[in-house]
Amino acid sequence: MNVFLWIVQALLALMFAMAGVMKSTQPKEKLAEKLPWVADFSTGTVRFIGIVEFAAALGLILPAATGIAPVLTPVAATGLAVVMVLAIVVHARRKEPSAIGFNTVLLILAVLVAWGRFGPYSF
Numbered sequence: 001m002n003v004f005l006w007i008v009q010a011l012l013a014l015m016f017a018m019a020g021v022m023k024s025t026q027p028k029e030k031l032a033e034k035l036p037w038v039a040d041f042s043t044g045t046v047r048f049i050g051i052v053e054f055a056a057a058l059g060l061i062l063p064a065a066t067g068i069a070p071v072l073t074p075v076a077a078t079g080l081a082v083v084m085v086l087a088i089v090v091h092a093r094r095k096e097p098s099a100i101g102f103n104t105v106l107l108i109l110a111v112l113v114a115w116g117r118f119g120p121y122s123f
Contacts, residue, residue, distance in 0.1 A: 023050025074117035
């Protein structure tokens with residue numbers, strides 16, 4: 001189970017790191033082409049979401065890998081779960097079922113990591 005959790009952590013970290021860099025560095029107009037929800041938020045909010053996602057991606061890997069404050073790994077997973085719940089709400093309001101499905105999968109994976117690392121498979 002420990003190896004499985006590491007794989008899930010790595011996948012989540014990769015996805016959120018890429019999304020975070022994209023949201024925090026690209027112009028809002030360019031993001032709106034791929035992510036229509038961006039039009040509903042200010043540039044600062046989109047950048048903040050990107051920074052949060054990137055920081056959480058680092059938090060999924062670095063604390064556990066270095067042994068420095070490994071409790072931050074499940075905290076990062078919990079934070080990503082909260083971000084995904086908020087994303088599901090946004091996409092539900094915009095009536096975007098495919099985005100809701102994708103966010104639900106990420107939510108389940110983040111909750112799995114939080115449960116495993118806070119609980120029976122902690123560091």
